[in-house]
Amino acid sequence: MKKKTEIKMEKEKIVETKCNDKNCHIHGNLKVRGKAFEGKVTKKFHKRITIEFERIIYIRKYERYAKSKTKIHARLPICMENEINIGDLVKVQECRPLSKIIHFVVIKKIKDKDKK
Numbered sequence: 001m002k003k004k005t006e007i008k009m010e011k012e013k014i015v016e017t018k019c020n021d022k023n024c025h026i027h028g029n030l031k032v033r034g035k036a037f038e039g040k041v042t043k044k045f046h047k048r049i050t051i052e053f054e055r056i057i058y059i060r061k062y063e064r065y066a067k068s069k070t071k072i073h074a075r076l077p078i079c080m081e082n083e084i085n086i087g088d089l090v091k092v093q094e095c096r097p098l099s100k101i102i103h104f105v106v107i108k109k110i111k112d113k114d115k116k
């Protein structure tokens with residue numbers, strides 16, 4: 001019985017670490033380049049998430065800074081789908097346009113939702 005469960009565990013590990021996703025920056029042939037951002041996950045869909053982060057912009061008329069929010073749609077590789085949840089802090093990097101709105105891919109998870 002023990003052996004069987006061990007084999008099962010190993011198989012699951014292989015499934016976790018490999019994926020058939022073409023648009024995965026680790027296993028597929030998707031190259032990442034360009035800008036990288038960190039942000040909070042606000043929405044999660046199949047193979048896609050949206051992140052949000054604040055940035056400071058300078059307004060010349062008032063000679064002052066203002067906060068503004070930026071929303072980015074990013075591709076979520078299948079091998080990371082279980083790992084990332086709403087509220088997590090993740091890092092995304094630019095890649096080639098995968099669709100009309102997606103030209104970023106999730107690289108790694110920085111922080112959990114619960115940990116501070």
Ligand SMILES: [Zn+2]
Pocket residue numbers: 017018019021024025026027028077078079080
């Ligand atoms: Zn993968």
